[in-house]
Amino acid sequence: MTTKELTEQNSKKKERENLLEVKNLKTYYPIHGGFFKHVVGNVKAVDDVSFTIKKGETMGLVGESGCGKSTTGRTLLRLIKPTGGQIIFDGEDITNISGSRLRKARQDFQMVFQDPYASLNPMQMVGDIIAEPILNFERRNKKELEQYVKSLLTRVGLPESAYYKYAHEFSGGQRQRIGIARALALNPKLIIADEPVSALDVSVQSQVLNLLKDLQEEFDLTYLFIAHDLSVVKHMSDTIGVMYLGNLVEVASNKDLYSEPLHPYTQALISAIPEPDPKLRKERIVLQGDVPSPANPPTGCPFHTRCPMAQEICSQEKPPLKEVRPGHHVACVLY
Amino acid sequence: MTTNAATGPAKNREKSLSPWAIARRKFMKNKLAMISTAFLFIVIILSLLAPTLAPHLSPIPDVAKVNISKMNIAPNGDHLLGTDKSGRDVLTRLLYGGRISLLVGASATALVIFIGTLVGSIAGFFGGAVDSMLMRFTDFVLNFPFLVFVIVLNTILFGIVDGLWVLIGVIGFLSWGGVARIVRSKVLAEKENEYVLAAISIGCSPAKVIVKHLLPNVMSTIIVQATLLFASLIIAESGLSYLGFGVPQEIPSWGNMLAYANEPDVLQGKPWMWMPPALAITLTILSINFIGEGLKDALNPKSLR
Numbered sequence: 196m197t198t199k200e201l202t203e204q205n206s207k208k209k210e211r212e213n214l215l216e217v218k219n220l221k222t223y224y225p226i227h228g229g230f231f232k233h234v235v236g237n238v239k240a241v242d243d244v245s246f247t248i249k250k251g252e253t254m255g256l257v258g259e260s261g262c263g264k265s266t267t268g269r270t271l272l273r274l275i276k277p278t279g280g281q282i283i284f285d286g287e288d289i290t291n292i293s294g295s296r297l298r299k300a301r302q303d304f305q306m307v308f309q310d311p312y313a314s315l316n317p318m319q320m321v322g323d324i325i326a327e328p329i330l331n332f333e334r335r336n337k338k339e340l341e342q343y344v345k346s347l348l349t350r351v352g353l354p355e356s357a358y359y360k361y362a363h364e365f366s367g368g369q370r371q372r373i374g375i376a377r378a379l380a381l382n383p384k385l386i387i388a389d390e391p392v393s394a395l396d397v398s399v400q401s402q403v404l405n406l407l408k409d410l411q412e413e414f415d416l417t418y419l420f421i422a423h424d425l426s427v428v429k430h431m432s433d434t435i436g437v438m439y440l441g442n443l444v445e446v447a448s449n450k451d452l453y454s455e456p457l458h459p460y461t462q463a464l465i466s467a468i469p470e471p472d473p474k475l476r477k478e479r480i481v482l483q484g485d486v487p488s489p490a491n492p493p494t495g496c497p498f499h500t501r502c503p504m505a506q507e508i509c510s511q512e513k514p515p516l517k518e519v520r521p522g523h524h525v526a527c528v529l530y
Numbered sequence: 531m532t533t534n535a536a537t538g539p540a541k542n543r544e545k546s547l548s549p550w551a552i553a554r555r556k557f558m559k560n561k562l563a564m565i566s567t568a569f570l571f572i573v574i575i576l577s578l579l580a581p582t583l584a585p586h587l588s589p590i591p592d593v594a595k596v597n598i599s600k601m602n603i604a605p606n607g608d609h610l611l612g613t614d615k616s617g618r619d620v621l622t623r624l625l626y627g628g629r630i631s632l633l634v635g636a637s638a639t640a641l642v643i644f645i646g647t648l649v650g651s652i653a654g655f656f657g658g659a660v661d662s663m664l665m666r667f668t669d670f671v672l673n674f675p676f677l678v679f680v681i682v683l684n685t686i687l688f689g690i691v692d693g694l695w696v697l698i699g700v701i702g703f704l705s706w707g708g709v710a711r712i713v714r715s716k717v718l719a720e721k722e723n724e725y726v727l728a729a730i731s732i733g734c735s736p737a738k739v740i741v742k743h744l745l746p747n748v749m750s751t752i753i754v755q756a757t758l759l760f761a762s763l764i765i766a767e768s769g770l771s772y773l774g775f776g777v778p779q780e781i782p783s784w785g786n787m788l789a790y791a792n793e794p795d796v797l798q799g800k801p802w803m804w805m806p807p808a809l810a811i812t813l814t815i816l817s818i819n820f821i822g823e824g825l826k827d828a829l830n831p832k833s834l835r
Contacts, residue, residue, distance in 0.1 A: 269727070272731055274727055274730060274731055295735075298733045298734075298735065299733070301731060301732065301733040302733065305731060305732070306727075306728070306731045308724045308727070308728055309724070310724055313723045313724040313725060314723075314724035314725050314727075314728050315725055315728075316725045316729070316743050316746075316747070317549060317725075317747065318548075318549055318550075318746040318747055319746075320546075320548070327729075327732060327734070327742075328732035328733060331732060331733040331734055331738075332733060359546050360546045361546060361547075361548060361549065363549070364546065374728075377728070377732065380732075381732070381733075
């Protein structure tokens with residue numbers, strides 16, 4: 196606790212600058228149909244999302260399955276081409292760069308993937324998996340590189356002997372550690388963690404989360420932490436963004452979001468967190484209906500079809516994300 | 531459980547089996563496949579050593595020279611497998627013929643696998659317009675009438691290029707369609723794994739993603755395809771040579787030797803002229819197919835992960 200307070204003080208001392216700025220990001224997947232396979236529509240996976248992440252902070256991104264969190268993460272890393280908007284990373288616009296320039300830029304932003312069983316090449320030795328990102332950018336002395344990779348392995352809590360093994364010899368949690376070591380290898384500024392613990396046992400989840408937190412301090416990392424588990428995000432994040440149907444509906448600091456959720460969707464989400472104390476049973480907001488299809492989103496506010504507080508205007512006008520209190524943004528007509 | 535640093539890396543290296551090593555062990559346990567491998571190995575060695583072996587096994591080790599005085603001799607002490615209608619030693623021709631048949635089969639297979647893998651992996655990885663274009667071209671090649679084309683091309687190119695390489699080239703350029711399709715479908719499936727996305731995110735170029743990440747993971751399929759192709763291309767060579775459109779007449783190959791069997795007189799009365807190449811082809815194809823089956827089991831992706 197004391198260390199946390201200390202870092203908070205530190206962060207207040209020097210005004211942190213933005214590492215990642217996302218402006219009106221859109222990622223649409225075209226739907227092909229008809230006789231000539233022409234584009235007949237779009238799945239709006241990410242629809243007009245804007246936020247910023249400050250250096251050294253962790254932004255959590257939550258939302259239910261299919262709301263576009265992963266697509267947002269992958270688009271930010273330019274693994275998927277954005278349809279519109281702007282991604283500014285460390286002062287450089289990376290929205291439209293391509294080819295070798297993009298490859299070079301990748302040094303500074305890395306990803307930890309969701310499925311530790313699919314994200315490691317089964318044909319590569321663990322040592323080669325972790326060394327590969329470095330070899331993509333510079334020539335290194337073999338001995339030196341091996342030493343460096345082994346130090347990374349030790350840092351993420353694996354034995355040095357893991358260097359000579361293959362991914363199939365490790366458990367899910369250990370594999371995720373290998374994935375983290377690979378992301379760290381280039382000493383990046385930003386790591387996007389795409390549901391890094393959702394495929395792991397609960398007991399292993401906390402180990403990996405704590406590892407990520409420790410590494411953040413040690414390597415001065417900035418995280419975008421994508422998850423669908425609210426308690427995981429609460430544990431990790433400084434600010435939290437809530438996504439619904441490709442839209443960011445609320446962005447607030449960790450404390451504000453949990454103590455005072457403003458958007459009806461966020462309120463419903465937070466009321467669904469299980470309460471360990473049985474005496475403290477609280478009212479749960481149960482949403483009606485299903486998430487509409489992102490191929491055919493409702494007009495106006497994307498949430499109005501399920502919103503308990505919907506008014507007539509909600510179906511006509513899409514409310515913009517606006518700052519209603521210092522540092523607390525919400526996209527709802529109620530505020 | 532975990533060995534400490536003191537035992538050193540060498541020991542750890544032995545303990546960890548690469549996916550390939552696991553497959554090799556599994557293959558070694560397959561008796562039929564191992565016997566077939568041994569047999570194929572012997573056939574290859576005998577063929578390669580033909581120039582050295584032939585003088586010891588036959589009084590006339592020349593494969594091409596016609597010998598009127600020694601025509602149609604049945605197998606005896608001098609000529610272990612007899613002589614053919616032109617008075618040439620059958621055993622000598624069988625040994626030399628193996629070289630040609632195996633060479634044509636292996637080179638054509640290599641060519642087919644190379645083109646097929648290149649086209650298939652590029653189409654599968656890039657998708658979209660590149661995929662459509664390459665696959666339509668593949669369909670186009672697949673729809674060529676193979677036999678007619680081989681005969682026509684062989685006739686046109688005959689004399690311009692060395693006959694053998696014409697045949698290899700023609701077979702190769704007409705047979706890669708199937709491999710391209712299989713590789714493409716495998717790459718399409720493999721591409722969905724997150725490690726491919728991870729490879730892109732750590733800054734690998736598209737070429738590197740294909741060569742270092744995708745191809746090793748579809749290699750098992752390619753290897754199995756290659757063995758089966760090897761067998762079928764040896765048959766293709768024999769078939770074409772039998773028809774007289776394959777390897778030029780003066781070069782002995784198993785198919786060329788088999789061509790004698792289209793004379794009823796030879797087929798019924800002189801089995802020593804066509805039985806040896808027929809058996810050689812049959813047993814070689816059979817053993818290659820057993821090896822292919824063995825590889826298929828050993829390289830089963832479920833046992834590799």
